[in-house]
Amino acid sequence: MSQLLWKPSQQRVENTLLYHFICAQHRGFEEAEDAYDAVWQWSLDEPESFWRACWDFCGVVGDPGSSVIRYPERLIDTELFPQAQLNYAENLLARDIDGPALIFCSENGERHEWSRQDLLDKVSCLQQALKAEGVGRGDRVAGYLPNLPETVAAMLATTSLGAVWSSCSPDFGLSGLVDRFGQIEPKVLFTADGYCYNGKPFDSLNTVSALCDQVDSIAKVVVIPYANSQPDITALGSRGILLDSLLTDYTPQAVFYTRVSFRDPLFILFSSGTTGLPKCFVHSVGGTLLHHLKEHQLQGDIRPGDRMLYFTTCGWAMWNWQVSALASGASLVLFEGSPTFPDGYALAQLVQQENVTHFGTSAKYLDSLAKKNVRPIERFDFPHLRTLFSTGSPLSADGFVYVYDAWKSDVCLSSISGGTDVIGCFVGANPIGPVYAGQCQKRHLGQDVQVYNEAGEALLGEPGELVCRTAHAGMPL
Structure with a gap:
């Protein structure tokens, strides 16, 4: 025993x-x-x-x-x-949240909180922006992102519209991204400009630029400044836009929710890809x-x-x-x-x-x-x-x-x-x-x-x- x-x-x-x-x-x-x-x-x-x-x-x-x-x-x-x-x-x-909805902490000591209202406001503005980009029920939105509050908000805005969310972490290389996102053809991609791990900075934008060259479905790349407060996104061309610029024309409203069937798709996850292309798990x-x-x-x-x-x-x-x-x-x-x-x-x-x-x-x-x-x-x-x-x-x-x-x-x-x-x-x-x-x-x-x-x-x-x-x-x- x-x-x-x-x-x-x-x-x-x-x-x-x-x-x-x-x-x-x-x-x-x-x-x-x-x-x-x-x-x-x-x-x-x-x-x-x-x-x-x-x-x-x-x-x-x-x-x-x-x-x-x-x-x-x-x-x-x-x-x-x-x-x-x-x-x-x-x-x-x-749900009413007792205290902050999100608390973000990074390895370098950065910390900030989002109240439930902060989260609702961000989701509202993102929802309006995604809708303006033509995102609707069944469309795919992808994230190439660190574990940020903005990542949660982007996912919630996507799924509020009945659209489908899929994400990879920023340590994925170009081939891993193409193998995954190339199969699901996202309309919009959210990314951070970079991230930090074990005290070392890493860039994401060069990988994202190369990804867009190979995945034609990506019409818009929304960049969340994280590694730098003013990242240079010129390499992304007309598809690239900073998060604040995307949301500049929108003010928080009541979030509208598209109700769908129990079996409508929500998330796409992927197998490891050790035997051929990564397999898509649609949940x-x-x-x-x-x-x-x-x-x-x-x-x-x-x-x-x-x-x-x-x-x-x-x-x-x-x-x-x-x-x-x-x-x-x-x-x-x-x-x-x-x-x-x-x-x-x-x-x-x-x-x-x-x-x-x-x-x-x-x-x-x-x-x-x-x-x-x-x-x-x-x-x-x-x-x-x-x-x-x-x-x-x-x-x-x-x-x-x-x-x-x-x-x-x-x-x-x-x-x-x-x-x-x-x-x-x-x-x-x-x-x-x-x-x-x-x-x-x-x-x-x-x-x-x-x-x-x-x-x-x-x-x-x-x-x-x-x-x-x-x-x-x-x-x-």
Whole structure:
């Protein structure tokens, strides 16, 4: 048996959103020996009841329609909420945020906040500008951007119009960009002029100029000054425009939301491209939203007023995942730069400074700190931190022990595992259950995750292939 490292108190259990969700079903799940397993089994046995309960409990803004599941006989054909009408951006912007909506911090110490009204105003002006450029439902807008507040605003403005967002981080080279954006033919490209990593500046505009020469669909390149306050964009020609110049003719108005179907496209993510061209994963509006709300509120216990810091770039699915936390009333702490600049305590200091409640990172990062004997617990106490997410690769048993020894003893360490193909998780967090060294906590609700051998037989206690036997919200289009 693996080492038990943490178990929530009964008071903490009863304060979680998951416990409230379980009690709200009025089925006595909370009296079961393992309440989580009881509600997990119900989510598989009665999927229509479960997904409708998720929609209602998580507060989805939109019309769900009268039907919850269509074509349940064959997993690949199954559709959730086939009559629903909703908008992703509307759901992220509908919540009142307790405190700033966005807090931006960079490796060089730059920090600024955007209130919810600041974010709404920027989205409004960007929405008007994109509409003037002819962007509408189903069109693609791309970002070649650092993890900036403007990146979030550009995505929300795009999706408010029913258009599709796709992004890569600025460390991607020209061939990687062409392989990705060349397939999806964006109308508009957002970029920063450059970025800084590990104390070194890097230019983005030369790469963007070469990209535009190869992707003819790009009619406008919007440049966000970041590395320089007055970047030279002459190399972009008539297509290039600075963000302030793009918005000069627009004033904030009420944001208009184009409601679309549950299965309309929202995000395009990409596989790594190790076997041929990167494969496009097209994720739906309703599926992404409902999948993330379930994972954030029920699995991760993200509540209004919480603060989420996920160390990620805009080229990783975790960027899309963490942005959705706005729909649960959380503030986002956006970090841009190297997580170990100037030293291994950089992110730990940020967690303390910004009162972060949910900190997400990679197993590789935690393992690297452990090897360097970085011990944040000796400098910080993290009074607000309740959950630490680890993903990207399996966190070793020693890595689990390291977190409880060197970070915080009273924290829910959730090793989450899923992928770009489901823009979220298959297994991971359970805020009402224990944490054992080297283990993901539970299979996620609504997902019949099993391990198969080569004969297609389910296994226990042996390695095999992970299989999800049920349709769920995170399935790509």
